[in-house]
Amino acid sequence: MPLVLLLVLLPIVFIALMPLLLIQRYRVGSSRRLARPWMATLNLISMIVSGIFFLVGSAITNIWVPYAFIYASEGFAIGCVIGLIALALTRWEPTPRSLHFTPNRWLVLFVTLVVSMRVLFGLYRAAMAAEAGVTGHQLIGAFGLAESLGAGGIVIGYYVAFTAGVKWRVRRWQRRTLRPL
Numbered sequence: 001m002p003l004v005l006l007l008v009l010l011p012i013v014f015i016a017l018m019p020l021l022l023i024q025r026y027r028v029g030s031s032r033r034l035a036r037p038w039m040a041t042l043n044l045i046s047m048i049v050s051g052i053f054f055l056v057g058s059a060i061t062n063i064w065v066p067y068a069f070i071y072a073s074e075g076f077a078i079g080c081v082i083g084l085i086a087l088a089l090t091r092w093e094p095t096p097r098s099l100h101f102t103p104n105r106w107l108v109l110f111v112t113l114v115v116s117m118r119v120l121f122g123l124y125r126a127a128m129a130a131e132a133g134v135t136g137h138q139l140i141g142a143f144g145l146a147e148s149l150g151a152g153g154i155v156i157g158y159y160v161a162f163t164a165g166v167k168w169r170v171r172r173w174q175r176r177t178l179r180p181l
Helices: 002-029 037-061 068-089 105-131 137-143 145-174
Strands: 091-094 099-102
Touching: 002 105, 037 068, 037 145, 068 105, 068 145, 099 145, 105 145
Parallel strands: none
Antiparallel strands: 091 099
């Protein structure tokens, strides 16, 4: 019985903590960071792999959900453009021993809100469709899975472009000529 109660309460606790998780995600995403070369490489590799799996998964999903791949790839492209804009708006602080960067707070907030609003809107649409008595395949279409893939593509494209730019900037900083003081 306690295990069943835990399984029932766990999603409720997760939903109740969601605002706190989003605030924490924004705080971490907009904080000043040390640009470490190994971390930039690891982030870039993981984001490229994530982007590949995302696009392949959306192509497979396109079999059952119309326009899933198109929305996902358009979202990915839009995210890449936003990531390049974010890279241009990032504050860089080079010193002789380290390179720090602070991402633009407004773009971090925008990307965080895109995901949260899309999830909330999808849940709203699914609740309205369930209330109307829609079931099965129509319920999946009413949830807006293709649009959710587009929102996910924005986030993944943003981070692919941003991490590629951070990696490029770190490499450029490492190759600088050091001048004696």
